[in-house]
Amino acid sequence: MKRAVATRPSQDTSYSRVLYMAFELGRTEWKLGFTTGLGQTPRERTLRAGDLTAVETEIDRARSRFGLPRTAEVISCYEAGRDGFWLHRFLDAIGHTNHVVDSSSIEVKRKAKRVKTDRIDLSGLLRLLIRFHSGERRVWSVLRVPSPEAEDARQLHRELITARRDRTRTINRIRSLMATQGFSITLRPGFMNALEHTVLWDGLAIPVHLRTRLVREWQRLLAQRKLVREIESERNRLFRESHDAAIEQVRQLYRLRGVGIESAWLFVMEFFAWRQFTNRRQVGALAGLTPTPFQSGSVRREQGIAKSGNALVRWLAIEIAWSWLRYQPDSDLAIWYERRFGSGSSRIRRIGIVALARRLLIEFWRFLETGEPPAGAITKA
Numbered sequence: 001m002k003r004a005v006a007t008r009p010s011q012d013t014s015y016s017r018v019l020y021m022a023f024e025l026g027r028t029e030w031k032l033g034f035t036t037g038l039g040q041t042p043r044e045r046t047l048r049a050g051d052l053t054a055v056e057t058e059i060d061r062a063r064s065r066f067g068l069p070r071t072a073e074v075i076s077c078y079e080a081g082r083d084g085f086w087l088h089r090f091l092d093a094i095g096h097t098n099h100v101v102d103s104s105s106i107e108v109k110r111k112a113k114r115v116k117t118d119r120i121d122l123s124g125l126l127r128l129l130i131r132f133h134s135g136e137r138r139v140w141s142v143l144r145v146p147s148p149e150a151e152d153a154r155q156l157h158r159e160l161i162t163a164r165r166d167r168t169r170t171i172n173r174i175r176s177l178m179a180t181q182g183f184s185i186t187l188r189p190g191f192m193n194a195l196e197h198t199v200l201w202d203g204l205a206i207p208v209h210l211r212t213r214l215v216r217e218w219q220r221l222l223a224q225r226k227l228v229r230e231i232e233s234e235r236n237r238l239f240r241e242s243h244d245a246a247i248e249q250v251r252q253l254y255r256l257r258g259v260g261i262e263s264a265w266l267f268v269m270e271f272f273a274w275r276q277f278t279n280r281r282q283v284g285a286l287a288g289l290t291p292t293p294f295q296s297g298s299v300r301r302e303q304g305i306a307k308s309g310n311a312l313v314r315w316l317a318i319e320i321a322w323s324w325l326r327y328q329p330d331s332d333l334a335i336w337y338e339r340r341f342g343s344g345s346s347r348i349r350r351i352g353i354v355a356l357a358r359r360l361l362i363e364f365w366r367f368l369e370t371g372e373p374p375a376g377a378i379t380k381a
Contacts, residue, residue, distance in 0.1 A: 017068055018133070021059065021096075022125035023078035023087070024118045025049070033122040034062035035130075042126055044119065052090060059096075077129045079103045085145045099132070101125075104308075105141035150274035153246055156238075157266050160231045161312075167224040174217045177210065191218055235265065246273035249368055256367070257378045258327030263320050271313050271361075272368055280362040287314045289358040305354055317357040324360060331376035333359055 017036065024031040026049060034043040043062055047054040063072055074096040078087065080103060091098040106128065108114065131139045146154075171187060178184050182201050185194045195214060199205060206214075238247060239254075239261055246268055253264040277283050284290050288309040294301050307314070325334050333356060341352030363374040373379055 017072060019059070019063055019066065019068055019072055019074045020126055020129050020133070021062070021074055021076040022122055022129060023076065024122050024125075025078055025081065025083050025087070026118075027082075030055075031118050031122055032058055033126050034058075034066070035126050036066045036068070038127065038130055040066075042123055044122060056094065073097070075099075075129065075133055077101055077125055077132075079106070079125075080143055085151065088145050089148070099129070100143045100145055101128075102141040102143055107139070144275065146274050153269050153273065156231065156235055157269055160228065160235065163224060163228045163231060167221065167228060170217060170221045170224060174214060174221065177214060177217070181206065181210065187218075187221065236261070239265070249273060252368060252371075253364060255379045256328075256373060257380055258323045259320065263316055266312060266316055267361075267364060268368075270310055272365060277365055280365075283362050283365050284358045286310060287317060287358070287361055289314060289317065289354060289361070313361075314357075317361050318353060321353045321357040321360055324356070328374075328377050330378075331374055333363065333374060333376075335376070 020035050022033045024033075028049055030047055030049050030051075032045045032047065032055070034045075035041070043065055045058050047058065059074060060070065062068075063070060075098075076091055076096055077099040078101070080100050085100060088098050088100050106124070128139050132142075174187060175184070183198055183206075185191055185198060192215070195206070195211065195218075205211075238244075239250060249268045249272060250261070250264045253259055253267060254261055271286070275286065277286075281290075285306070286309045288305060288307045288311070290306045292303040292306050294303050324331070325337060328334050336359075337352055337356045341349050341355075344352070360374075367373050
C-alpha cells in the first residue's frame with residue numbers, strides 16, 4: 001500500500017504555474033510581492049511609485065526566479081485607494097489579469113491589537129489572491145472598474161458637490177468671525193460697503209486684521225459662487241443639447257415628478273449609466289440599502305442597513321424618498337409606505353423611509369430598462 005506524503009511548508013501547493021503579484025501602493029514607493037503558490041516564500045521588491053518600466057522588469061525577473069516561461073500568466077491585485085484605476089488599466093493593457101479589491105472586505109485578525117506592516121499586508125494579499133483565483137469568490141469584494149469615459153462622466157457633478165461644500169464652509173466661517181465680535185452683516189451685494197460702516201458694540205471700528213480677513217473671505221465666496229454657477233450652466237447645457245446615452249437616461253428619469261435634474265444626473269452618472277444590473281438585489285446591495293441580520297444561537301437581531309457601496313447614491317435615495325411621498329402621494333409605493341409606516345412614530349417612519357428608498361431605486365432601474373414608470377406615478381409633461 002502506497003503511503004501518503006505530507007506536504008512540507010516549503011513545497012509549492014499550487015495546481016497551475018501562475019505568477020501571483022500583489023501591490024502595496026504608497027505615495028513615494030511601491031512594494032511588490034510575487035509567489036506561485038501557498039507554500040512558496042514570497043519574493044518582495046520595492047520600487048519608486050509610478051515606475052511602470054520597473055514593474056515590467058520585476059515581473060520578468062520573478063518569472064525567471066520561479067522558473068516560469070516568459071509567457072506565464074500573471075494575476076495581480078491591489079487595494080482600491082488614492083491611485084484609482086489607472087494602474088489596473090495599465091496591467092490590463094500589457095495582458096495581465098488584475099483585481100482591484102475593496103479594502104474594507106479584506107480579512108484581518110480580530111485580536112485587540114494586531115501587528116500591521118506593509119510586508120505582512122503584502123503576504124496577506126497574496127494568500128487571499130490565490131484563494132480567490134482557486135474559486136473562493138467570497139474571500140473579498142472585487143470592484144467593478146469603470147471605463148475611462150464612465151469615470152470621466154462623474155467629474156462634473158462631483159466637482160459641483162465639492163464647490164457647494166466649499167461655499168458653505170466659507171459662509172459659515174464669515175458668520176463665525178463676525179459672531180466673535182458681536183455683529184452680523186448679510187452676505188449679499190453691498191457687503192463691502194456695510195463692512196466699512198459697521199462698528200462694534202462699544203462704537204469702535206472693526207479691528208484691522210479681522211477686517212482684512214473678512215474682505216479676503218468675501219472675495220473667496222464671490223469666486224466660489226461664480227464657480228458653482230459655471231458648473232451648473234455647463235451641466236444644464238449638456239442636459240439640453242447632448243445626445244449621449246447617459247444624458248438620455250437623465251432626461252428619462254427627470255420625467256418623473258419629484259425627481260429633479262440634480263438627482264436624475266447623480267443617479268445615472270454614479271449608478272445606472274455604467275452598471276449592468278441583473279436583479280433587484282444587486283441594486284439594493286450597491287447602494288448599501290440591504291439588511292445586516294445577526295444570528296448566533298438563540299440570539300437574533302437586526303443591525304440596520306449595510307451602508308456599503310455608493311454613499312452618494314444612498315444619501316440621495318433617502319432624500320428622494322421623502323420627496324416622493326410629497327409629489328407622488330397616489331403612487332403604489334407611497335400608498336404602501338403610508339399603510340405600513342404612516343401611523344407609526346417618527347422613528348418608525350425614518351426606518352420605513354429607508355425601505356422606501358430601496359424600492360424606489362429598484363423602480364428607477366426598471367423604468368430605465370423597460371420605459372415603464374413606477375405604478376401610479378405621475379410623469380411631467
